[in-house]
Amino acid sequence: MRPETPAPVRLEDYRPPAYGITTVHLDIRLAPQATRVRARLAVSPAEGTEAGTPLVLDGDELKLVALALDGRVLAEDAIRVSPDRLEILSPPAGPFTLEMETELDPDANTRLMGLYRSNGTYCTQCEAEGFRRITYFLDRPDCLAVYTTRIEARKGDAPVLLGNGNPVEHGDVPGTDRHYAIWHDPHPKPSYLFAMVAGDLARVSDSFTTSEGRDVALNIYVEHGNEGACDWAMDSLKRSMRWDEEAFGRAYDLDVFNIVAVSDFNMGAMENKGLNIFNDKYVLAEPDTATDQDYAGIETVIAHEYFHNWTGNRITCRDWFQLCLKEGLTVFRDQEFSADQRSRAVKRIADVRLLKSHQFPEDAGPLAHPVRPRLYHEINNFYTATVYEKGSEVVRMLKCLLGDVAFRTGMDLYFDRHDGEATTIEAFLACFQEASGVDLAQFALWYEQAGTPMVRAESHYAKETGRFTLTLRQQVPPTPKQADKKPMHIPVRVALIGRDGRELRPASVTGAEMTGDVIHLRETSQTVTFTGLAERPVPSILRGFSAPVSLNSDLADEDLLFLAANDSDPFNRWAALQTVVMNALIAASACVARQEPVTLPDALVAAIEANTVDGTLEHAFRALCLQLPGEADIAREIGHDVDPEAIRIARAAVRRTIADRMARAIAAEYAGLASTDAFSPEAAAAGRRSLRNVLLDYIGHGESGSDGALVRAHFEQADNMTDRLAALNVLVHAALPGHEDALASFAARHKANPLAMDKWFMVQATAAQDETLDKVRALTRHPAFSAGNPNRVRALIGAFATGNQSQFNRADGAGFDYVAGFARELDRRNPQAAARLLSAFRSWRALEPERRKHAEAALRHLASDDGLSADMRDIVDRCLQ
Numbered sequence: 001m002r003p004e005t006p007a008p009v010r011l012e013d014y015r016p017p018a019y020g021i022t023t024v025h026l027d028i029r030l031a032p033q034a035t036r037v038r039a040r041l042a043v044s045p046a047e048g049t050e051a052g053t054p055l056v057l058d059g060d061e062l063k064l065v066a067l068a069l070d071g072r073v074l075a076e077d078a079i080r081v082s083p084d085r086l087e088i089l090s091p092p093a094g095p096f097t098l099e100m101e102t103e104l105d106p107d108a109n110t111r112l113m114g115l116y117r118s119n120g121t122y123c124t125q126c127e128a129e130g131f132r133r134i135t136y137f138l139d140r141p142d143c144l145a146v147y148t149t150r151i152e153a154r155k156g157d158a159p160v161l162l163g164n165g166n167p168v169e170h171g172d173v174p175g176t177d178r179h180y181a182i183w184h185d186p187h188p189k190p191s192y193l194f195a196m197v198a199g200d201l202a203r204v205s206d207s208f209t210t211s212e213g214r215d216v217a218l219n220i221y222v223e224h225g226n227e228g229a230c231d232w233a234m235d236s237l238k239r240s241m242r243w244d245e246e247a248f249g250r251a252y253d254l255d256v257f258n259i260v261a262v263s264d265f266n267m268g269a270m271e272n273k274g275l276n277i278f279n280d281k282y283v284l285a286e287p288d289t290a291t292d293q294d295y296a297g298i299e300t301v302i303a304h305e306y307f308h309n310w311t312g313n314r315i316t317c318r319d320w321f322q323l324c325l326k327e328g329l330t331v332f333r334d335q336e337f338s339a340d341q342r343s344r345a346v347k348r349i350a351d352v353r354l355l356k357s358h359q360f361p362e363d364a365g366p367l368a369h370p371v372r373p374r375l376y377h378e379i380n381n382f383y384t385a386t387v388y389e390k391g392s393e394v395v396r397m398l399k400c401l402l403g404d405v406a407f408r409t410g411m412d413l414y415f416d417r418h419d420g421e422a423t424t425i426e427a428f429l430a431c432f433q434e435a436s437g438v439d440l441a442q443f444a445l446w447y448e449q450a451g452t453p454m455v456r457a458e459s460h461y462a463k464e465t466g467r468f469t470l471t472l473r474q475q476v477p478p479t480p481k482q483a484d485k486k487p488m489h490i491p492v493r494v495a496l497i498g499r500d501g502r503e504l505r506p507a508s509v510t511g512a513e514m515t516g517d518v519i520h521l522r523e524t525s526q527t528v529t530f531t532g533l534a535e536r537p538v539p540s541i542l543r544g545f546s547a548p549v550s551l552n553s554d555l556a557d558e559d560l561l562f563l564a565a566n567d568s569d570p571f572n573r574w575a576a577l578q579t580v581v582m583n584a585l586i587a588a589s590a591c592v593a594r595q596e597p598v599t600l601p602d603a604l605v606a607a608i609e610a611n612t613v614d615g616t617l618e619h620a621f622r623a624l625c626l627q628l629p630g631e632a633d634i635a636r637e638i639g640h641d642v643d644p645e646a647i648r649i650a651r652a653a654v655r656r657t658i659a660d661r662m663a664r665a666i667a668a669e670y671a672g673l674a675s676t677d678a679f680s681p682e683a684a685a686a687g688r689r690s691l692r693n694v695l696l697d698y699i700g701h702g703e704s705g706s707d708g709a710l711v712r713a714h715f716e717q718a719d720n721m722t723d724r725l726a727a728l729n730v731l732v733h734a735a736l737p738g739h740e741d742a743l744a745s746f747a748a749r750h751k752a753n754p755l756a757m758d759k760w761f762m763v764q765a766t767a768a769q770d771e772t773l774d775k776v777r778a779l780t781r782h783p784a785f786s787a788g789n790p791n792r793v794r795a796l797i798g799a800f801a802t803g804n805q806s807q808f809n810r811a812d813g814a815g816f817d818y819v820a821g822f823a824r825e826l827d828r829r830n831p832q833a834a835a836r837l838l839s840a841f842r843s844w845r846a847l848e849p850e851r852r853k854h855a856e857a858a859l860r861h862l863a864s865d866d867g868l869s870a871d872m873r874d875i876v877d878r879c880l881q
């Protein structure tokens with residue numbers, strides 16, 4: 001058993017291990033309920049370790065069967081052993097060999113950590129601390145070893161046997177129905193990157209020649225019948241491999257790269273050396289079952305895991321506090337890759353939307369933590385938007401502050417200097433400081449201080465002197481355990497736009513250091529003066545979202561709408577329009593609360609229309625301009641005493657107003673976007689679909705589409721999942737005539753495909769209707785639902801909790817009770833998945849008092865339960881702190 005409240009782990013307590021393990025030989029004899037793992041470890045004391053220092057190895061629910069040191073069985077009083085710990089009390093002073101045998105039950109492993117079976121396939125997940133569920137080990141990222149793995153199984157059960165590294169040998173076990181394979185990974189790695197897979201899987205193969213001339217065999221393993229759905233993943237992999245050579249000078253370093261898709265998986269995917277294991281959602285794609293978003297997601301996740309081969313595997317983290325060293329950096333790399341493959345502007349907007357909808361609320365609530373936390377109770381709960389998405393923004397800011405050339409020089413230095421090491425954020429930053437000569441001491445606060453900095457911008461123009469001043473003030477709000485904050489080093493990219501839409505060049509700039517168009521905001525308040533301006537410019541501030549801050553300016557709607565029409569920075573053009581739309585939505589929510597009618601300024605509708613019909617802009621960009629912020633986004637901007645029902649009503653009223661006032665333009669654009677071309681997942685075709693489907697959403701929610709005829713036709717004529725699902729969403733969410741039939745026909749068509757059925761669950765779980773909670777309850781009894789599968793849980797309960805603001809946050813508290821109760825049940829089987837589901841409560845303190853009371857009661861009820869897992873306990877306690 002785990003202790004009820006484990007002691008916290010603190011960054012300042014880090015000590016290097018007293019022993020090193022240089023080689024690991026594993027012999028894994030698979031059986032569904034009694035797998036035997038023999039481990040032979042070459043152990044040696046670290047320099048400075050006193051003779052006789054006990055060797056303490058981690059375990060988790062392990063059963064030790066045999067143990068020997070240098071070939072001799074140890075006396076009982078020479079060791080101390082429990083399921084979660086093995087101590088060798090007085091090991092030899094020099095190097096020695098430790099041999100152990102443990103017995104595992106993969107079938108009973110519903111936590112999906114360590115070795116388990118998913119649909120008959122044996123697979124592993126070891127990050128962060130799963131390897132200790134396979135054998136006793138120094139299960140920490142700074143223990144790097146060379147692994148050789150022998151895997152043995154019944155031939156009939158598992159014709160395919162895969163390990164890390166390169167294949168060495170395979171054959172039959174004489175006189176049995178079993179066979180084996182031996183794999184060797186020459187690159188020293190931490191235990192969290194260990195993996196093995198065994199099962200009856202189909203293989204799709206290709207090859208790639210690296211820039212260094214190495215021929216690499218590429219394989220994707222999937223369940224039989226899914227071979228046809230791997231083309232996009234394979235194509236994405238090859239493009240990633242080429243891109244990393246071109247953009248970062250990094251080539252692949254083994255003879256084989258294997259990807260395995262499994263259906264029961266807690267994470268998106270895992271970058272195990274040479275053997276990536278994927279949630280099948282991020283591998284399988286066919287036009288009939290995957291949306292454009294799925295295709296983009298596969299491209300991103302395949303790239304992300306591949307890029308880890310250098311940022312994570314070749315250079316790994318010293319300890320789990322440094323998680324952002326590999327994750328933030330690798331997210332940055334995958335974002336850059338996708339930007340190069342698609343539209344940079346559209347990708348940037350999508351990434352910022354994700355950041356604001358996931359990371360900003362985390363940073364503003366009880367679960368806020370720095371990009372590099374200093375303390376954790378349960379590391380599984382730190383695979384967060386802050387570590388990943390904000391971590392990526394920090395790397396992006398580095399590039400913005402230092403410029404492309406110094407950034408690349410810093411990266412090269414990092415790869416050169418730390419290859420083969422387990423390192424830290426300090427070591428990473430030192431490379432950039434050396435490469436650029438820029439002092440990064442203040443910048444390093446981005447890793448230390450939690451909370452989204454608030455930046456206020458005020459401007460003033462004096463006609464008589466031709467001076468324009470921009471005053472920038474920053475403030476970092478208090479967060480749990482961090483009341484006082486220091487000013488940050490914030491890159492603020494700025495341009496001054498003239499009346500004709502062109503950027504104005506000032507004669508001089510004083511008041512702040514500026515490199516190119518980047519103001520270095522370092523003080524609490526700084527006033528930047530631009531001279532030589534014959535007309536009042538409109539400032540375009542924080543271009544490209546140059547820092548993950550919450551910007552608030554004194555620009556009037558008139559100025560923002562001018563930028564929405566004229567800004568040459570596409571991100572800020574979109575952001576300016578969004579700001580006006582958001583202000584209108586917040587005002588509308590206040591109107592609803594006061595029971596007044598919702599109104600919308602004509603100039604705003606005109607601006608939205610102008611961007612929607614502008615044929616010089618990309619389709620995907622136009623779609624983003626037309627899309628309203630979500631209910632959760634509006635709640636985040638309001639920030640306190642949030643009434644989700646008022647927001648829902650207000651947003652629906654604004655959407656209806658736009659739909660009706662722009663009805664003619666919407667209908668014309670929609671008609672013009674029909675296409676008879678064959679399906680292509682490429683960005684241009686996906687962009688066209690996205691605009692057409694946003695238009696459809698307005699039509700379905702407006703007067704003109706209220707009979708449902710056009711939306712039903714869209715549904716019936718769809719030749720791909722993107723269009724079919726978009727229409728289904730509108731039919732169900734607007735409760736249009738025929739929505740029940742559409743749901744039934746969708747289920748009949750896709751009942752054999754679990755990933756497609758996830759979408760069917762999700763559409764129903766996110767309907768903002770009073771009866772949705774009852775429907776969700778009933779759907780948990782649907783034959784296609786399984787609480788044991790993380791994707792199904794996310795699609796139904798997760799979608800309800802995070803994607804249905806008004807119903808999860810119901811005024812009667814029933815939404816909270818249901819999700820908390822479900823998480824409690826799930827916790828018995830899969831604590832990690834349960835804790836993640838529960839983090840939907842992260843914004844409860846921002847709710848209006850009645851709802852807050854209900855949310856708190858649900859959390860307190862959980863807190864009073866003595867049987868919670870450490871994962872759940874951690875989230876509940878932090879939410880209530």
Ligand SMILES: [Zn+2]
Binds near residue numbers: 304327330
């Ligand atoms: Zn990652």
